[in-house]
Amino acid sequence: MASEPTTVTITGAGGQIGYALLFRIAAGDMLGEGRPVRLRLLEIPQGLRSAEGAALELQDCAFPLLHGVELSDDPRVAFEGADICLLVGARPRGPGMERADLLAANAGIFGPQGAAIGEVAADDVRVVVVGNPANTNALIAAASASPGVPAHRFTALTRLDHNRAVGQLAEALDARPGDIAGVAIWGNHSATQFPDAAHATVRGEPVIDALATRLGGVEAARAWLDDVFIPRVARRGAEIIEVRGSSSVASAANAAIEHVRDEQRGTGGRTTSAAVVSRGEYGVPEGLVCSFPVVSDGEGYRVVEGLDLDERGRARFEASVAELEAEREAVEALGVL
Numbered sequence: 001m002a003s004e005p006t007t008v009t010i011t012g013a014g015g016q017i018g019y020a021l022l023f024r025i026a027a028g029d030m031l032g033e034g035r036p037v038r039l040r041l042l043e044i045p046q047g048l049r050s051a052e053g054a055a056l057e058l059q060d061c062a063f064p065l066l067h068g069v070e071l072s073d074d075p076r077v078a079f080e081g082a083d084i085c086l087l088v089g090a091r092p093r094g095p096g097m098e099r100a101d102l103l104a105a106n107a108g109i110f111g112p113q114g115a116a117i118g119e120v121a122a123d124d125v126r127v128v129v130v131g132n133p134a135n136t137n138a139l140i141a142a143a144s145a146s147p148g149v150p151a152h153r154f155t156a157l158t159r160l161d162h163n164r165a166v167g168q169l170a171e172a173l174d175a176r177p178g179d180i181a182g183v184a185i186w187g188n189h190s191a192t193q194f195p196d197a198a199h200a201t202v203r204g205e206p207v208i209d210a211l212a213t214r215l216g217g218v219e220a221a222r223a224w225l226d227d228v229f230i231p232r233v234a235r236r237g238a239e240i241i242e243v244r245g246s247s248s249v250a251s252a253a254n255a256a257i258e259h260v261r262d263e264q265r266g267t268g269g270r271t272t273s274a275a276v277v278s279r280g281e282y283g284v285p286e287g288l289v290c291s292f293p294v295v296s297d298g299e300g301y302r303v304v305e306g307l308d309l310d311e312r313g314r315a316r317f318e319a320s321v322a323e324l325e326a327e328r329e330a331v332e333a334l335g336v337l
């Protein structure tokens with residue numbers, strides 16, 4: 001007998017990432033072949049037409065797993081009974097916009113959405129925030145959903161940064177992405193993030209050793225990680241915009257699908273990266289939504305503890321956490337939290 005459909009709500013569904021997400025979710029890429037889905041598309045009134053067009057195309061795909069598509073501009077309707085929420089729609093930074101203005105604009109989106117999730121979503125709902133500034137938007141949504149939904153059910157996307165890091169290492173080491181394990185993204189999904197290869201391996205060999213062999217020593221390997229790898233991963237979004245003339249939509253959608261897939265179905269012991277609500281791991285203040293190396297057994301992401309960070313890595317991580325704290329303070333000053 002076919003299982004009950006899983007209700008998946010996508011905000012900003014009429015946008016570019018929405019367009020890249022919907023068809024793959026409906027095809028079963030996120031939840032697997034055995035799980036039918038019901039899609040709920042939330043848009044602001046001016047985005048509804050675009051979402052409606054995508055819904056027509058979904059119908060034309062005749063996906064066997066798709067048990068309906070519903071559209072709304074009302075969060076309480078779109079999140080009703082939702083099992084999984086992907087919060088994609090966000091206010092982009094406009095010209096001359098200060099960080100406080102950006103945070104305030106997004107608090108006006110993620111506060112009410114979090115509150116609606118807390119009131120009407122399924123008891124075991126899981127939420128991933130894609131829309132930037134993703135970590136702090138997730139913090140706002142989680143705070144607004146309390147006490148209906150525990151904060152740890154909210155996460156933010158750093159899987160794209162993780163995948164970018166894996167891609168860079170695979171290229172540098174003439175390996176395949178599947179050969180690389182143990183990469184970690186620490187901190188904020190911003191230019192301050194710390195992509196960390198210190199515990200990474202390539203076909204079981206430490207990445208640092210494999211790089212040293214190729215580049216002529218450990219010092220050269222460290223210099224490549226500091227001067228090429230870290231800035232390239234952190235600025236990859238800008239590189240894509242420059243080369244493609246448009247933002248990294250397909251890879252962002254792919255990362256969001258992998259984030260939810262691995263959270264729901266488990267990572268099989270492999271480490272990935274996700275921004276989760278800190279319980280104080282690695283000294284990160286409790287409650288911040290911070291990226292860590294994580295694993296999932298299918299019951300949500302859990303931080304991989306006990307990894308060593310060297311002095312330089314610790315300094316990079318602390319700088320990114322300081323940025324998250326400053327964002328939280330800015331939001332608190334707005335009276336949102």
Ligand code: NDP
Pocket residue numbers: 011012013014015016017018042043044046047050088089090091092093109130131132133160237247248249251252
């Ligand atoms: P996109 O679908 O391209 O992007 C949506 C969000 O994802 C942005 O915040 C963007 O951040 C973020 N993002 C995260 N990672 C990436 C990445 N690698 N590449 C690109 N973006 C990334 O935006 P559109 O403008 O096409 O669509 C947004 C939709 O959301 C619109 O249809 C709009 O109507 C809707 N919307 C809904 C709101 C609501 O639900 N209340 C509020 C505002 C908009 P960044 O800005 O940093 O690129």
